[in-house]
Amino acid sequence: MATLLYRLGKHAYRRWPLFIAGWLVLMIAVGGFAAAFSKPTTDSFSIPGIPSEEAADLQAELFPGSKDAFDQATVNVVVAAPEGERIDQAPYADAITQLISDIAAGPDIPEELTTTDGQAAVNPVNALEARDTNGGSGNGDANGGGRGANAPPADTDPAVGAAAFAPVSPSGRVGVITFGFDVDTITDVTPETQDAVLAAMDTAAESGLTVAANGQGMGDFSGPGGTAELIGIGLALLVLVLTFGSLVAAGLPIVAAIWGVGLGLAGVTGMSAFFDLSSSAPLLATMIGLAVGIDYSLFILARYRGELDHTDDRAEAVGRAVGTAGSAVVFAGLTVLIALSALSVVRIPFLTIMGLAAAVTVLLAVLVALTLLPAILGLMKSKAFGGQLRKYRPKREADNKILNNGVRWARLIGRRPLAAVLLVVIGLGSLAIPLKDLYLAFPTDSTASPDTTQRQASDLLADAFGPGREAPFQIVVDGRDLAQGQRDGAFADVVAWAEGQDGVSAVIDTAALQDPATAPQGPVEGTQLLLLPESGPDDPATKDLLQQLRDGEDGIESATGTDIGITGLTAITTDVSDRLTGALPLYLAVVVGLAFLLLMIVFRSILVPLTATFGFLLTVLATLGATVAVFQQGALGIFEGQPIVSFVPIFVIGVVFGLAMDYQVFLVTRIREAHVHGESTADAVVDGFRNSARVVAAAAVIMTFVFAAFILEPDPVIKSFGFALAVAVLVDAFIVRMVLIPGLMYLMGEKAWYLPAWLDRILPDVDVEGEKLERPHLARPAAADDEDREEVPVG
Structure with a gap:
């Protein structure tokens, strides 16, 4: 080669x-x-074969007009009156009515402001007035009643019963205007469309209202x-x-x-x-x-x-x-x-x-x-x-070889190699301890930056209606195997079963909310239930509730004769997280196995690739431990504590492995180059550091800067990637490759290059060190008086 x-x-x-x-x-x-x-x-994180995707397929089969959860350009505009006031008071009521009118006049808005399923958007002021007219029952249009939706009084806990679905909070202070952009997918939403909504919100805020918006339709697609x-x-x-x-x-x-x-x-x-x-x-x-x-x-x-x-x-x-x-x-x-x-x-x-x-x-x-x-x-x-x-x-030694910091460092490690190895293993092992508390989830509006309108809307919704408002599950109920007269009773039994689960805030049959003019005609073959948990989308309790529901699916299906599936954004992202976690062992086996073979070809050794892999594992554990401590647990107060994005660990493992092997190859090939030219292993380590340590260090610093700069990005995925990779480079280049690997090389001595003869014959000779390129000339010594030379070695 x-x-x-x-x-x-x-x-x-x-x-x-x-x-x-x-x-x-x-x-x-x-x-x-x-x-x-x-x-x-697109930000569709679907995986064929996961339970929530199968449920989504069932949903599309029973309700052909339904959209994929990731393609619904839903918007929630949240309006809040000042503390102690209500949105139906002046001047807030008129401002909200005008806000709806201004939004409806914007681009990519249906002629009549509607939700993504075609239902008319509800003015929270009208909902509040209707609730007052009904004596504070909270049912009907105001709360979206239906099978299984109890009618709590207006001053009850907002996370109980049908009030959790209402467009207005029990106190009357917070209202929600929910609608959908008239686009095929969320990627069709233009900045002009979002700007029109934001402009209408700014106008409404002049009345003294707090106005914020979230939902998939208000995501950041600008890049x-x-x-x-x-x-x-x-x-x-x-x-x-x-x-x-x-x-x-x-x-x-x-x-x-x-x-x-x-x-x-x-x-x-x-x-x-x-x-x-x-x-x-x-x-x-x-x-x-x-x-x-x-x-x-x-x-x-x-x-x-x-x-x-x-x-x-x-x-x-x-x-x-x-x-x-x-x-x-x-x-x-x-x-x-x-x-x-x-x-x-x-x-x-x-x-x-x-x-x-x-x-x-x-x-x-x-x-x-x-x-x-x-x-x-x-x-x-x-x-x-x-x-x-x-x-x-550079300074030179008596044999005219360069004396630089790489040489000094290698000799320092060589004095106490075992102590250096133990220090690295104990130190990185300690850094990995927070990894035991790793919790994976996907980013949501509730984990967005506090200064964004998405996060502000999420906080208002959680305070007014409970955190489960933004973590709904959709339960699809298939009654096609039942006689038509048995279906309503079976559907009601499923609602009762869902309501009886621990951690459920409210359950509602969405069929009861449909406008008769737009509802499908003919026999009802299935229904969709909307279930709100008491916990938020990133809370482990929500994941536990999903598992609890799925554990009980077989029982309720047998009892009612229906088929049930659970889908929705929260269910899909939870399933994706579980699949990602389960895929880690297979991925590690494939990557480490292939790379180990490649490194054996490069280094003509068994032990050197093993030490490289061992160092990689320490780097990964320490990196993920530090990421959990800083991002999830909020250590050092740099970031607000939140779950680690689900695909960060597996992707970080892949990238870190590649980068770790980069430094291994660049550093150890120079060590082996010196060894194949007659140096002992100890002298080869020193010579390898003499010729490559400075450049490897510069490369690592550069890579650290490049990755760390991405921490400034608002996207939590990119932010966590930038942090994790910056930490990984620092740990791997300066601790693992510069301390652990030379320490192990000193301890192994000549055994480091052991390779069985039969394996040596099988492995191809790729000549990474360029031995075949050697020329008979000797390296020219640097003249002390050569003032005009510009071609001098950097390491």
């Missing part, structure tokens, strides 16, 4: 116009396809603003300037990475023409592609600058840099690709697409580093290290 990459790098340097033109044509072609055929992203990327790039540039001491050289990895990410995003966007693309996928692809793109180019550029210390032939230096460091880049990239692509084995469609989208950008980062970067070096020639801010003149 080293020989092939050597020729590729040398050819790209000499034929730079051809390579640059090829990349430009590819960018235009992919970008044009994406612009012409891409489709909007990232680019601030995180710019911050990450800016900090990465600073690190590169300090690493190379050259403004031009510092900019080359940035240019290469941006080109790869840009092309990757165009490709990912084009993928939406064939697949449903999650709105998080492009941003995650950007995060990962930008980090690895800078690092891969950095490693090759640093090796190129080091090779210039041995030859004045720049084409030769580029060829040898790509043949050696490029080989490590290829195998490092392969580990990341394995980790990301292996997400497909867990059979979760949206996760597969996210993994493949990120894998595309990683693949492009590798190809850009191997071909476009050498071509740019060919374009710039001697100016590649221009704009110098300082000259690098």
